[in-house]
Amino acid sequence: MEKWMVMAKRADFIEIGKKFGIDKVTARIIRNRDVIGDNDINMYINGGIDDLYDPKLLKDSDKLIDILTEKIKQKKKIRIIGDYDIDGVMSTYILLKALKRAGADVSCMIPDRIKDGYGLNVELINKAYDDKIDTIITCDNGIAAIDEIAHAKDLGMTMLVTDHHAVPYNEESGERIYIKSRADAIVNPHQADCDYPYKELCGAAVAWKVVILLYERLGISNEEAFEFIENAAFATVGDVMPLTGENRIIVKEGLKRIHHTKNIGMKALILQCGLEPENVESYHFGFVLGPCINATGRLDTARRALKLLCSGSEGEAALIASGLVALNDERKEMTRQGFELAISTIEENGYSDDKVLVIYLPDVHESIAGIIAGRVREKYNRPVFVLTKGEDGVKGSGRSIECYSMYEKMCECKDLFSKFGGHPMAAGLSLPEENVEEFRIRINDNSGLSDEDLVRKIMIDVPMPVDYVTMELINEFSILEPYGKDNSKPVFADRNLSVSRMWILGKNRNVLKLSLKSSQDLFYQAIYFGDVETFIKYMQENYGESMVKNAFEGKTNNIVLSIVYSPKINIFRETVSLQFEILYYK
Incomplete structure (x- = not known):
């Protein structure tokens, strides 16, 4: 079941459009993303590096830097313990690279998903103790490791936590009582008494904020610290964090860096996935590159992904990257089989x-x-x-x-x-x-x-006739990027579109192309990437098999569709045209 709903959030869209030099439709989409007021709208459209919040606002950040710099000065052995997903790998890389640059005696450990499980455990702490580690610093984990940190403290170790997960609590008489950790310093914006204005940072972004302060304390240039923003951006999308507020700036600025990345391993992975660095978008972080990083932690060891990022040789990086892509292909097939088993289990039980x-x-x-x-x-x-x-x-x-x-x-x-x-x-x-x-x-x-x-709710930004869409408007939508969680691509709806002709495309016959006639008697190309068989069956049930046959042959038929769509600019053999991707239909 699904229910089409128009977002009915109100504002003076014409006035906003005039003030910011944008179409009233674009203004309405921004309002639909809950961006309200001139300052926030300006930040949404124009926000950049200078608008990022001061890392000093993070609770315990100064305390953690005090301890860390003293440990570096004393040449104490430091171990980073991360996690095996995109966020964990990126945050481990950020801290490892930065602490080495700071002159620390540092090593790292990414837990094995099967053997170790998520985050800190007693075995990892005992191994660090046996290795004469003085200080453990966590990233993308640690906030919930109450007993494990207590064990490390009993062994006399210094425990520093950087994390972004929920703070554990007990509920007593309807009140949350947060469980106290014995860690020496905890940097996590979700702590109740943390004044950091934006709470939705990923683990890699928290680690990066710590590095900015560390470099500042040690007199290392700010520019060097900002090289890690591409990793924080990658992790922000990969960990499905909301692309709002500061996260939006991190991803926007991180994409600029990735387009000219200096990281040999990152570039190798991009090329192995058939992309060019300058064409990478947030979509690729989440659905092309990110799954290759995640595949190592799922089926092998995430240390391979970390090794890729630390690689100093193009040949070595290409070899590792090709292995990651192959692992991800294996993961895709395992997922397909597992999904089919899940569906049969649900139905049979x-x-x-x-x-x-x-x-x-x-x-x-x-x-x-x-x-x-x-x-x-x-x-x-x-x-x-x-x-x-x-x-x-x-x-x-x-x-x-x-x-x-x-x-x-x-x-x-x-x-x-x-x-x-x-x-x-x-x-x-x-x-x-x-x-x-x-x-x-x-x-x-x-x-x-x-x-x-x-009931699945299909949220429509604007009920907008396809005749209103222009290439200029689609180009203007670029100011809405990057897209992701809580900042989705804009979607529109139009009704009573007549089907002029249909074609099935693709070697697997899994794409439906349509020529649609609007209420203004203008013709537009549309495309559908969903379940083509179900779409055709829907039309046959509602209009008859003969009418569907006529549509495939370009003959007169009575098929009329209402669609939820996303407009695109299609370039084919140097011909540029409007194209409408059909997302839902009825």
Whole structure:
């Protein structure tokens, strides 16, 4: 089920357009992204490096730098402990490169997903202790490692935390009591008493902010610190952080850097994926390059991705990058099989009526549980947990929908887990196998979701006739980029478009091209990349097989469509034309 809804957020779009020199449609889209007031609109359109917030506003940042610089001066052994996903790899790289530049005696450890699990654990701390490590600094993890940090402190180690995950808490009489950590310094904007104005930084961005302060303290140029903004941008998109406020600037400025990247490994990965650095967009971070980084942590070891970023040889970098691309291809096939198994498990067990889907797939590789959960969520539009069987019990990953805070709901049944953590939109967990069914029952009993919550809502920016769209307007939309979470590509809707002709394209016959006639009797090219068979079946059921046959032959027919669309400029053999990508139809 889906429901088309027009965003009805109000403002004086004509006045905003005049003030900022933009079309009233563009002004309306910006308002739809909850950007209000001249200052915020200006920041959205024109925000740059100078508009980034001062890292000193992060709680404990000065304290962490005091400790870190003293440890560097004393030549104490420092170990970075990161994580095995995009954010963890990028934040580990940022700290490793920066601490080496600062003259630190530094090493790093990225946990093995299968052997170590997420973030800090006692074994990693004991290994650091055996290696005579004095100080551990975490990145993209550590905030929830209360017992592990206590163990490290008992061993006499200094513990520094840089993280962006939710601060763990206990609920007592309806009040959140945050659990205190024994870490020597914690830099995480989500701490209740942290005054940093923007809370949605990824782990790599937090690490980068720390590096800016470290370089400033040591007299290393600011320009060197800003070389890492491309890594922070990559991680921001890869970790699906909202592209609002400061994150938007980080990604915008990071893309400028990536277009001329000095990192040999990054350039090699871009080329191995069939791209040119100057053409990389935020989409490629999330759906082309990022999955190759993630694949190493899923199927092998994320240290390979880190080695790529640290590579000093083009030949070595090309070899590693090609290996990452091959691993990602293997991951894609495993994901396809796992997704099909998840769907059959839901249908065969009658889970499709559950408001929160908990799917136990014991034989699926635990590293792809989160991807499968995301695919299942897209199909059913409800929160999804995919659980797999590990060496020490059951492990799983969850992906949520906007109206359901996954982490908070997990806190309500945390007695079932041996370990858990995450965000409102995603989470990870471990639990004993005997608790799986109890988890499914309790998470559903306390879901708080209504049937209406589970209806997919298609949000339309503007109900706009295709006749209004011009190439100038599409070009103007570039000021809305980069696109991503909470700053999606603009979508529009038009009704009563007559189908003049249709073609099926692609070697797999998986693209539908249409010629549509507007209410102004003008013809436009449209394209649909979704399920072509279902689209054709829809038209046959509503207009008859003969009319669909006529449309394919360019003959008179009575097919009329309403569409949700995204406008594009199509360039084919030096011919430039408008093209409308159909996203939804009825």
